[in-house]
Amino acid sequence: MGTEGIQDKYVNPYTDFGFKLLFGTAMNKELLISFLNALLFGEETVKDVTYMNTEHLGTQEYDRRAIFDVYCENEKGEKFLVEMQRGEQQFFKDRSLYYSTFPIREQGKRGPWDYELKAVYVIGILNFSFDDTDNEHFHHEVKLVDLHTHKVFYDKLAFIYLEMPKFSKREDELETMFDKWLFVLRNLSSLFERPRALQNRVFDRLFETAEIARFSRKELSEYWESLKNFRDWYSVMKTQLKKGREEGRKEGREEGREEGREEGREEERMRNARNLKELGVSSEIIAQATGLSEEEIKAL
Template sequence: MHYLDPKNDLTFKRIFGEHPHLCKSFLNSVLPLEPDALIEELEYLSPELVPEIPVLKRTIVDVRCRDQKGRQFIVEMQMHWTESFKNRVVFNASKAYVKQLDNAREYKLLQPVYALSLVNENFEPKLTDYYHHYKIVNISQPERQIEGLQFIFIELPKFKAANLQEKRLQVLWLKFLTEIEDGANNIPPELLEEAHIKEAVHILESGSYSKAQLEHYDQYWDSIRSERSLFLDAEERGRVEGEHTGFVKGE
């Protein structure tokens, strides 16, 4: 049996965008939610149009949903990282928060928005932590905060389950995302011991996809490689132009 990579556009959206009970299990395991504030039910929301990042247009896979309390969750798989992603994430979450006023006439009725970004590259090379949680806090008294927006970034390449003493379910879901690669034949046995993750693993079986779907799967990887190459080329051109400008000014 061959398995597909869960980070691909096709598989990620099938698992977390079509199975609310799997998405709920995943979010409850990785989000900083208090035990008495866990997600009980989820409904999916239509994706909103957001500004595309130049060059890297297909590197983001997202799922949007809302729970029984009205809290919104934006889940993004980011295959490549640029600093502009941070601005996009803030814009996206803020837009989701503000759009609640279409239905709520009072500000006090607005519910929190959680933006979860799963990043397939390291973007904080000087930090050893893979989990980054941001919220609006009082600088001198961090325990005092303004409710509304929270941002969670997870650097997948830094995740090493063997070195962690985290929550078991969080570890298993992150192992699911990081240790199953395209064409894998074997699945870590501990993933099959948890019912929801075992179900997600079965969804990755290549035999359950049509020829057209597998072509879409391959096309996504091709687009990732092409856009990554374009990004590196643009980055190199910027570096060369910068050096040339500096040389001219020096002259």
């Protein structure tokens, strides 16, 4: 496979190949550890991770809305399920909840067991927005909360969602590692030079790993196929969105014309009712002739 059409310098992390390259391989697990620690804002320090089997989690592409999973546990046995979701699904929250049941049930033990569980984190990197009521808030951390006391009821299950389209910080606005990681995920494939704000050992590793020119022939072939799938999916979704907008405008125009016709018919009924009323016709007969109520006729 040649390099025709590939003009980006760095890999696209929203592709299956790119996401797994950066976060799904033991060789690059320091990138995943750094990302998890940045995401948790230092509340939990992940020192090491062990990759777990994702076969039963359904990692295949589905309807070109691929969710690429990384499933791992840290040195304390806490579970992390990281999902890259590039296309909106109607029941993506249900899917997250469903996925969380696997790391929970896997902790069950045979024989005597007191049901103590390790924490489970489900992390969704979303290439879409699910909350249109707030155009700025993009980092959601969801836990079980007592609605009466507003206190966390159970702190071992957390759903963390990142609405990437809402992240708009520029390079000169990056302050924390959290900011820097989101900037990388949002902009990596469009960068031609490494930003000055991303000068440390972890990002040394990331940019070295992500540079397409360093790929072997096999890696380049796999990436090109993955990128093609991503572009095909993007084209289909963009076409469907455009078609939906056009249909919406068409329906709006039809509704507008129908509303106009209905208003015209209503004005005609009112005008006829007035004329009949001036001729001394009874309200009962006018109501039968125009469809207006006797109350409406009396008010004329």
